[in-house]
Amino acid sequence: MSKNNKVLIVDDEPDILELLQYNLEKEGYEVRTATSGVKGIEVAKEFLPQLILLDIMMPKMDGVETCRRIKEITKLKDVFIIFLTARSEEYSEVAAFDAGADDYLTKPIKPRALMSRVSAFFRRDSKNKIEHESVKIGRLIIDRSSYVVKKDDEEIVLPKKEFELLYFLTQHPNTVFSRDDLLKKIWGTDVFVVPRTVDVHIRKVREKIGEDYIKTVKGIGYKFENID
Numbered sequence: 001m002s003k004n005n006k007v008l009i010v011d012d013e014p015d016i017l018e019l020l021q022y023n024l025e026k027e028g029y030e031v032r033t034a035t036s037g038v039k040g041i042e043v044a045k046e047f048l049p050q051l052i053l054l055d056i057m058m059p060k061m062d063g064v065e066t067c068r069r070i071k072e073i074t075k076l077k078d079v080f081i082i083f084l085t086a087r088s089e090e091y092s093e094v095a096a097f098d099a100g101a102d103d104y105l106t107k108p109i110k111p112r113a114l115m116s117r118v119s120a121f122f123r124r125d126s127k128n129k130i131e132h133e134s135v136k137i138g139r140l141i142i143d144r145s146s147y148v149v150k151k152d153d154e155e156i157v158l159p160k161k162e163f164e165l166l167y168f169l170t171q172h173p174n175t176v177f178s179r180d181d182l183l184k185k186i187w188g189t190d191v192f193v194v195p196r197t198v199d200v201h202i203r204k205v206r207e208k209i210g211e212d213y214i215k216t217v218k219g220i221g222y223k224f225e226n227i228d
Contacts, residue, residue: 005122006030008047010040010066011055011084016109020053023111024118037061041069044076051121053114056085056096064099071100071159078147078160080121084109097200100159102187104194120188137170138226140209149209156208161186165198166205169214169224178221198222 007029009020017033024031032047034040037058044052052070056063063083070076082103083096096104103117134143141150147163149156158166164186169177177185179195187197202222206214215223 005051006032006047006049007051007053007118008032008034008040008044008049009053010034010037010043010058010063011053012036012058013055016055016084016107019111020109020114023115027115027119029118037063037066037069040066041073044070044079045073048075049079051080051082051118053082053084054101056083064095067096067099067101077157080160082117097197102161135167135170137173138213140170140213142167142170151209158205158208162201162205162208165201166209166214166224169222173224173226176217176220176223181221 005028007024009017009024009031010033011017011020012035014035017035021031021033032043032049034043038061040052040054054063054067058066063085067081067083070079070081080102081100082105083101084105084107085096086107102121105114105117134141134145136142139151142163143149144167147158147160149158149163149166165182168182168185179198182198183195202214213224215225217223
C-alpha cells in the first residue's frame with residue numbers, strides 16, 4: 001500500500017484511535033489522529049487526507065457538524081468520510097449523509113471489515129483518477145478530469161459523490177436506474193450504504209443544477225433528461 005494513501009481518524013475514545021491506527025498502519029496507510037472535531041478540522045487542513053474516519057458522538061462539536069465544516073473547505077470538499085458511531089437510528093444515518101458522509105459504520109468496529117472498506121475506497125479512487133472526459137449536455141458542461149460542473153458558464157460546486165452520480169446519469173440519458181443500481185455504480189459493492197443515501201444525493205444535485213434534469217420515476221428510480 002502506498003504511503004500516499006492518507007487516513008485521518010477523529011474520535012474521542014483513545015482505545016478506538018489506537019486500535020484503528022494500529023490496523024491501518026499495519027496495512028501501510030499514513031495515519032493521523034485527532035480527539036475532537038475542532039482538532040480534526042485543524043489536522044485535516046494540514047494533512048489533506050483522502051479518507052476520514054469520523055466519530056459522530058463527540059463533545060463540543062459532534063461529527064455531523066465537523067463533517068459539514070470539512071466539506072466547506074475547498075481543498076477537502078472531495079475527501080471521503082466514513083462515520084463511526086454507536087447510534088444506529090435512521091435519523092442519525094440521514095443526518096450523516098445529509099452532512100456529506102459517504103459511508104456509515106456502527107460500533108463496535110470490526111477491524112477486518114473496516115480495512116476491507118478502506119481498501120475498496122482506495123481501489124475505486126485510483127480507478128476514477130484514470131477516467132478523464134468532458135461532456136456538454138443541454139446547458140451543463142461536466143468536466144470529469146477536474147470535477148467541475150458549469151451551467152450557463154457559472155461554476156457549480158459538487159462534492160465527489162454528487163459529481164459522480166450526476167456524471168453517471170448524464171452518460172445514460174433517459175435510462176431509468178433504481179436506487180440499488182445507483183448504489184452499486186457509484187458507491188460500489190464493497191461499501192454498505194442505505195438506499196436513502198441516493199435520495200439525499202439526488203436532492204442535493206437538484207438543488208444545485210435545477211429540478212428539471214433528474215426525473216423521479218415513481219416506484220422505480222431516477223433518470224436524467226437532456227433539457228435544452
